[in-house]
Amino acid sequence: MRNIKLGLIGFGNIGTGVVKLLKENADILERRLGTRLILKRIVDIDITSQRIVSVEPQLLSTDVNSIMNDPEIDIVIELVGGYDPALHFITEALNKGKHVVTANKALLATFGNDLFELAEKKAVNIGFEASVGGTIPIIKTIREALVANRILSVLGIMNGTSNFILTKMTDDRKDFKVVLKEAQDLGFAEADPSFDIEGIDTAHKLAIVLTLSYGKRVPLDELYREGISDISQQDVEFAGELGYRVKLLAIARQHDGLIEARIHPTMVPFHHLLANVNGNYNAFHIIGDASDSVFLYGQGAGMMPTASAVVSDIIDISRDILKGISWRVPARSFQEKVIEEIELMPVDEIISHYYFRFSALDRPGVLSKIAGILAEENISIATVIQKGRKQGQAVPIVMTTHRSKEKNVQRALRQIDRLDIVQDRTVLIRIEDDRLS
Amino acid sequence: MRNIKLGLIGFGNIGTGVVKLLKENADILERRLGTRLILKRIVDIDITSQRIVSVEPQLLSTDVNSIMNDPEIDIVIELVGGYDPALHFITEALNKGKHVVTANKALLATFGNDLFELAEKKAVNIGFEASVGGTIPIIKTIREALVANRILSVLGIMNGTSNFILTKMTDDRKDFKVVLKEAQDLGFAEADPSFDIEGIDTAHKLAIVLTLSYGKRVPLDELYREGISDISQQDVEFAGELGYRVKLLAIARQHDGLIEARIHPTMVPFHHLLANVNGNYNAFHIIGDASDSVFLYGQGAGMMPTASAVVSDIIDISRDILKGISWRVPARSFQEKVIEEIELMPVDEIISHYYFRFSALDRPGVLSKIAGILAEENISIATVIQKGRKQGQAVPIVMTTHRSKEKNVQRALRQIDRLDIVQDRTVLIRIEDDRLS
Numbered sequence: 001m002r003n004i005k006l007g008l009i010g011f012g013n014i015g016t017g018v019v020k021l022l023k024e025n026a027d028i029l030e031r032r033l034g035t036r037l038i039l040k041r042i043v044d045i046d047i048t049s050q051r052i053v054s055v056e057p058q059l060l061s062t063d064v065n066s067i068m069n070d071p072e073i074d075i076v077i078e079l080v081g082g083y084d085p086a087l088h089f090i091t092e093a094l095n096k097g098k099h100v101v102t103a104n105k106a107l108l109a110t111f112g113n114d115l116f117e118l119a120e121k122k123a124v125n126i127g128f129e130a131s132v133g134g135t136i137p138i139i140k141t142i143r144e145a146l147v148a149n150r151i152l153s154v155l156g157i158m159n160g161t162s163n164f165i166l167t168k169m170t171d172d173r174k175d176f177k178v179v180l181k182e183a184q185d186l187g188f189a190e191a192d193p194s195f196d197i198e199g200i201d202t203a204h205k206l207a208i209v210l211t212l213s214y215g216k217r218v219p220l221d222e223l224y225r226e227g228i229s230d231i232s233q234q235d236v237e238f239a240g241e242l243g244y245r246v247k248l249l250a251i252a253r254q255h256d257g258l259i260e261a262r263i264h265p266t267m268v269p270f271h272h273l274l275a276n277v278n279g280n281y282n283a284f285h286i287i288g289d290a291s292d293s294v295f296l297y298g299q300g301a302g303m304m305p306t307a308s309a310v311v312s313d314i315i316d317i318s319r320d321i322l323k324g325i326s327w328r329v330p331a332r333s334f335q336e337k338v339i340e341e342i343e344l345m346p347v348d349e350i351i352s353h354y355y356f357r358f359s360a361l362d363r364p365g366v367l368s369k370i371a372g373i374l375a376e377e378n379i380s381i382a383t384v385i386q387k388g389r390k391q392g393q394a395v396p397i398v399m400t401t402h403r404s405k406e407k408n409v410q411r412a413l414r415q416i417d418r419l420d421i422v423q424d425r426t427v428l429i430r431i432e433d434d435r436l437s
Numbered sequence: 438m439r440n441i442k443l444g445l446i447g448f449g450n451i452g453t454g455v456v457k458l459l460k461e462n463a464d465i466l467e468r469r470l471g472t473r474l475i476l477k478r479i480v481d482i483d484i485t486s487q488r489i490v491s492v493e494p495q496l497l498s499t500d501v502n503s504i505m506n507d508p509e510i511d512i513v514i515e516l517v518g519g520y521d522p523a524l525h526f527i528t529e530a531l532n533k534g535k536h537v538v539t540a541n542k543a544l545l546a547t548f549g550n551d552l553f554e555l556a557e558k559k560a561v562n563i564g565f566e567a568s569v570g571g572t573i574p575i576i577k578t579i580r581e582a583l584v585a586n587r588i589l590s591v592l593g594i595m596n597g598t599s600n601f602i603l604t605k606m607t608d609d610r611k612d613f614k615v616v617l618k619e620a621q622d623l624g625f626a627e628a629d630p631s632f633d634i635e636g637i638d639t640a641h642k643l644a645i646v647l648t649l650s651y652g653k654r655v656p657l658d659e660l661y662r663e664g665i666s667d668i669s670q671q672d673v674e675f676a677g678e679l680g681y682r683v684k685l686l687a688i689a690r691q692h693d694g695l696i697e698a699r700i701h702p703t704m705v706p707f708h709h710l711l712a713n714v715n716g717n718y719n720a721f722h723i724i725g726d727a728s729d730s731v732f733l734y735g736q737g738a739g740m741m742p743t744a745s746a747v748v749s750d751i752i753d754i755s756r757d758i759l760k761g762i763s764w765r766v767p768a769r770s771f772q773e774k775v776i777e778e779i780e781l782m783p784v785d786e787i788i789s790h791y792y793f794r795f796s797a798l799d800r801p802g803v804l805s806k807i808a809g810i811l812a813e814e815n816i817s818i819a820t821v822i823q824k825g826r827k828q829g830q831a832v833p834i835v836m837t838t839h840r841s842k843e844k845n846v847q848r849a850l851r852q853i854d855r856l857d858i859v860q861d862r863t864v865l866i867r868i869e870d871d872r873l874s
Contacts, residue, residue, distance in 0.1 A: 031771050032772070129582070135729065144752075147466070148465075148749055149462070149745055288745060291742050293736070294573065295734035299728070304729070308727035308728040312581060315581075324762075325760040
């Protein structure tokens with residue numbers, strides 16, 4: 001049986017993990033695949049720094065053409081990240097008829113339409129299991145395991161950094177800024193953390209999940225998105241008191257043609273498995289019309305867990321190569337020719353349970369005024385917590401609601417926030433009542 | 438593109454689900470696969486009873502040869518269950534060069550060696566995702582998603598009926614026999630429940646998981662197995678007090694060539710995701726050397742969830758057929774030629790935490806006598822609970838231990854149970870400290 005030859009671009013953290021895994025588990029990979037994977041070239045701008053895995057010096061190059069122009073290389077592994085030059089590298093590899101494996105969610109969410117079309121035209125595969133959920137086989141699960149299902153919903157914790165911060169805020173009762181600083185010191189958060197904490201990284205992943213689940217092209221800018229930087233310790237504590245944990249959730253849900261898609265901090269009831277996903281773990285709760293609930297959990301990032309997903313793609317593609325085929329499973333789960341523009345449900349139309357924290361003066365009649373406005377907008381109150389008394393000063397009034405429409409909620413809050421008894425902008429956090437059983 | 442033609446043997450519960458799913462989701466299946474699946478024949482001994490899905494009468498037959506002798510039928514779906522005639526049907530289909538999809542764990546665990554060898558020889562596939570974990574993609578995950586990993590361990594709740602019973606015993610504080618009766622009345626347990634409650638069904642599934650994880654042939658009879666019928670309400674309550682829930686776990690773990698494999702009631706700490714798998718759900722916690730923890734959860738049985746897995750196999754095989762290939766992924770995760778006999782670790786050698794409930798006379802010196810015997814066997818005690826006082830009568834003394842060797846534990850218990858102050862056989866339940874993070 002022929003060997004499979006690999007070219008790796010990007011010898012950073014994940015790249016090093018891939019090299020290490022190919023080396024350390026070469027025996028088991030060969031016993032499963034039936035042939036050897038040969039890493040023929042590693043390209044990086046830095047080929048002198050020491051990595052935790054040693055490689056023969058002649059494998060290393062700074063010249064990407066040493067991969068692109070090598071006709072023996074079957075699969076190009078792009079682990080450079082970012083848009084440029086990664087887009088250029090992937091495009092060139094596809095154009096040269098090479099299969100591609102990448103973990104680059106930002107690139108696929110932004111330029112996926114062109115790349116997948118090109119890959120189909122060139123009859124080569126793009127593997128991207130590592131781009132969403134790290135080691136969790138979310139892509140294989142939606143695309144293959146749940147292939148027979150209409151995907152009713154996918155709820156996910158898709159960003160480990162935000163989940164780490166929210167977990168620490170909950171467990172250590174510390175403020176967002178303190179925990180962010182700790183996460184940065186530990187290397188769990190970037191110096192500029194906005195990609196993670198503002199939900200941008202989650203949006204990239206949700207866009208990919210939406211495409212795979214519904215066979216739709218997703219304009220990234222149209223996904224509704226709120227980050228976690230406004231979550232206060234006070235709200236985390238009220239959540240706990242009400243039986244919830246705050247999570248940054250990505251939510252996808254089907255409604256007769258329209259797709260609901262949103263990313264925001266969400267209160268999840270304690271009994272839900274998603275509420276028990278802590279630290280930097282990721283998880284997905286998928287409901288298919290036949291499968292019912294499927295829940296997947298694992299490391300969403302990290303050197304070896306991500307490398308595990310990258311190498312699983314390499315093996316998957318190698319199996320196609322050994323059989324002389326490609327594009328056996330459509331990259332985007334649906335045949336390219338049936339993929340259409342997504343029709344997103346306007347955020348105004350979503351229906352959810354809500355948590356509000358009003359900052360209102362402690363005066364008789366305040367609660368009745370707020371409740372009156374909510375009632376006018378058909379928002380029915382489930383619970384009220386009012387704690388502490390500071391006559392004439394602002395105190396928090398916390399309410400949760402039964403299922404209400406976002407449009408009505410926003411309208412009610414605008415009115416409430418204009419009341420002179422209300423001192424600060426009302427805090428709104430959506431509550432997810434989607435249940436596992 | 439050519440169509441794919443299917444023949445179904447067994448129009449019972451799961452078979453009906455498969456027909457329903459193929460019919461109701463035909464559109465989405467075609468948009469994903471790129472061609473139509475055509476169910477050409479359904480064979481059952483009963484073709485007159487009404488099912489919840491209507492089929493054209495000419496599809497139905499009582500004659501299995503109408504499938505076997507039809508050269509147009511690409512894939513045979515065996516949903517008869519049991520050993521005979523299912524073994525005969527599958528063997529004949531393979532011999533005729535037809536691909537097979539089955540949910541028959543008992544058959545594969547018992548006759549898998551011959552069937553998989555035959556399938557490889559005949560260059561056809563056997564799909565069996567539905568045989569373990571129902572809708573949960575455990576087979577695809579071990580075989581494909583975690584292909585780059587040495588599987589360090591797999592812990593699973595693989596039988597929904599036992600999990601339903603244990604959950605009810607915990608939540609409703611009822612005795613085993615009462616709950617079993619309820620489960621039988623609800624149709625969740627068979628009239629003869631021994632397959633489920635004695636861990637036999639779990640053993641079949643564990644055997645399949647072991648083969649996929651380690652590439653080994655597994656002699657079913659050699660798997661260590663205890664069922665749940667001896668679990669008392671008292672032990673479930675003590676477990677709760679100690680921070681555990683009792684689950685029927687299947688455990689597979691690698692130790693330098695030797696494989697630890699066992700099935701028994703196990704106490705799992707509250708914080709572990711497996712402790713939060715309730716009702717008739719199944720779940721798997723897999724640790725790979727690169728992936729770290731991966732946790733999968735879903736319906737382990739039921740008409741539509743199981744049909745979802747069956748149809749995912751049909752699609753997987755159809756993709757091979759459309760590309761003119763087969764045996765792209767080795768059925769048992771490893772190349773057939775490298776599969777060997779498993780070497781199981783003797784149960785005496787396993788190391789675990791333990792829960793003991795001694796039934797000892799309430800007399801001075803009893804605790805010291807028991808503790809002394811444990812100490813002699815190098816078993817160190819973690820906690821002791823002694824409740825109620827009935828001078829001169831038997832009272833429960835509960836202990837948990839630090840990590841100890843099974844051999845020492847068994848030797849100690851034999852000595853303790855011979856003491857004249859001990860009235861009943863000591864109850865032993867192993868505690869699993871394997872952690873998700």
